[in-house]
Amino acid sequence: MWLLCPPGVYHPQDDTLLLEDALKRERLVDDAYVLDLGTGSGALALAAAERGAAQVTAVDASVSAVCTTWLNARLNGLRVKVVRGDLCSPVSGRRFDLITANPPYVPSPRAGLPTRGRALAWDAGSDGRALLDRICSDAPPLIAPGGVLLLVHSALCCVERTLGRLRHAGLRAAVTERRYIPFGPVLRDRSAWLEAQGLIAAGEEKEELVVIRAERER
Structure with missing residues (x-):
């Protein structure tokens, strides 16, 4: 699969790949409805469409990401419905068999969410x-009953x-994937702050990523 990823749109990284691995292990029936929250470049939405989901909806607040x-x-000949909006708001009242989410999750010295710039893709308070x-x-x-949420974060x-x-x-939730990766530029730059907050040990240079699988009983 070929992906265009212009400046300002989150480029698929370790967290995306980890979540994609988890998605590929899910059983998707032919009539499955899939939702990808914070889709970015659309990598996960396209992976679900490639697997034959009946309908894939991708949501992002960024105009650049939606486009x-x-x-x-x-470009990949796949059917994905792309919607601009704030997380779940554009699909309120609907039901999905699989929801994937790779939201911004990096702790930041700045209070609140950024309003512009590249940090929108990772800073989360x-x-x-x-x-x-x-x-x-x-x-x-x-x-939906029997449906699953796959969520990745640090x-x-x-x-x-x-x-x-x-x-x-009311969901059955557990960690199903773990992976340690070296700090990228963002975490390296704020490692002293993270250490002062007690979030990492002195000299720590790796971040643990997890995928959480949460299922609704039928």
């Missing part, structure tokens, strides 16, 4: 949970909190 996903779908908590609240009502932003919130929403 990029639309173009990538057409002082604890990294500004969007994670919203997904844990807003995504469960969209999951262990820096409290995996147990994510599991607890999803379980509280």
